[in-house]
Structures are given as C-alpha cells and as structure tokens.
Amino acid sequence: MDADDQASAAATRDRRFRELVAAVVHGAGVLPVAVRESLVVGTAPPDDLAGLVAKVAGGGLAVTDDDVATLRAAGYSEDAVFECVVAVAVAAGGSRLRAVERLLAEPS
C-alpha cells in the first residue's frame, strides 16, 4: 500500500469517528443536544446522571440494574439511559485519541 493509500485510510478512520460523534450528539434522541454534547466532551454532567456517567467512564462494569431503576424513577426513559451510556463511551474513545495526538506532538 503506497503513501496515498495510507493517508486515505487514515482520513477515513478519522472521518468515521467524527461521524459517530455527530450521530450521537446531533442525531434524533431524547436527551437534549447540549447534554449529549457535554457527555461526549467530558464536561460536568447533570447531577442526576453523574453516578451513571462516572461508572460508564470507569469502564461500565460497576453499572447495576439499580442505577437504571434510579434514573427511570427520576423520569429518564430507557432511551435516555441508552443515549447517556453511548455518549460517555464515545467520550472514552475520544480521550484516547486525543491523548495519543498529545504524545505525538510532544518533543521526543
């Protein structure tokens, strides 16, 4: 594979990640776009989502049925819970990509 093909493949990977982020933030959903955007960029979530956000950011294993039940009792739909989980997961992926770019930009 030549250099042009490599560059094209790299551009496709970057673009597909941006498209995923765009779908999660701006696609049809029940959580407000501003909330989804804050979850994807990792800024402070709404208070009642903070517990779930922390557990998903930490890997997701700590999430329990009770976490979902608590949010459902607070008025969040299952769609809202799903959107929250996905947005925080995408944030974790983005943070790894940014960390690598930061390292590569540092003097060796």
Place this chain on the structure above:
Amino acid sequence: MIRLRSIRRGRGVAARVMGPVLGVLYGGSVPGFVQVLMFRPAFFGKPLGRYADAVLRGPGRWTVGERELFGATVSAANVCSYCIGVHARIAADCLGDPVVDALVHRTAEPPDGTGSALPAMAEFLRRLSRDPDALTAADLAPLRAVGIGDDAVREAAHAAALLEICNRVASALGVEGMGPQGNARAAAMLLRRGYDL
C-alpha cells in the same frame, strides 16, 4: 441479561427484519452486542459499524489480526468478557492461539517469531486504556525503538478507541460474554463480512 427492556425486545424494522437474518448469519441466536447495535441503528449501531470497519478491516499498516489483537488487549484491560471473547477469537484465528495467550491473556511468553513491534504496541495500549492522561512522550520511546512510526501508532489508537467505546456500552448495558462456540461463530461471521452490515 441486557438491562434495558427496549433493547431486549427490539424496535423497528432493524429488529423485525435484520434480527432473524442476523440470527441465521451468526449460526443461531443474535449476540447481545448485536442486539444493542440493532437498537436505534441510526444513533449508534450504523455509525459504530462503519467506524469499526474502517478501523479493523480497512487498509492499514497493521494486519487485520494485529488490529483485532489490539482490540482484544484493550477489552482485557477493561475486563469486558463479550469483547474479549469475540476479538481474541478473531485474533487467534489470524495469528494463532499462542500469540493471543501471550499478549492478550498474558498466560505465556510470546512464541518465536512474534517480533517486537506487536508486544510493544499492545503494552502501550494497555497503558493508554488504564490512564491516558498519565502517559508522556517517554511512553512512545519503546515504540519508536522497534520502528513503529507515528501513523502506525495512530492506527492502533483507533483500534483502542473503538474498543474503549464497545467495552463500556457492553458492560454498562449488561451484555454477557458468549461461550467458545458463540465466539467462534461471531468471529467467523465478522472475518467473512466485516462490521459495516
């Protein structure tokens, strides 16, 4: 069991039409994570599948097996049983069980002929998974010492980012790991058809 009833029950055309089709393609029942992907596909499943296909199947410096091994390595770091099972199986189908045992499960020494680049990259991705903000440029030195260029690091980082996403979604939503037969069926399906379904 998947925590959200809406996902278990499925919704829309994707669940009604694609569910049975995918059940056949996967050789029986639809894996839990695939149920998640079919739930609101425009929001998550479709763009994730397109991203996964570009990262794990598109042209690249690393082979398909090596990229799948990176995904399995990250999944092991995050203790995601579903993703470990599937991606380790694909990596083993491509690279052999001894390489996966050494670099993903860490139960053996790398076999002769593994080379130095794959272990170095896998170790970097484990650190990246654990604490991305703690890494410094010094963490790149072992990669550069074995000839891994910046673009190859970026490519591997995408495989890691993809699985950081999938691991969290699977674990948070309660997707359970499959047994050896289910992993083998899923691996065969994903090697044959890719991720952009």
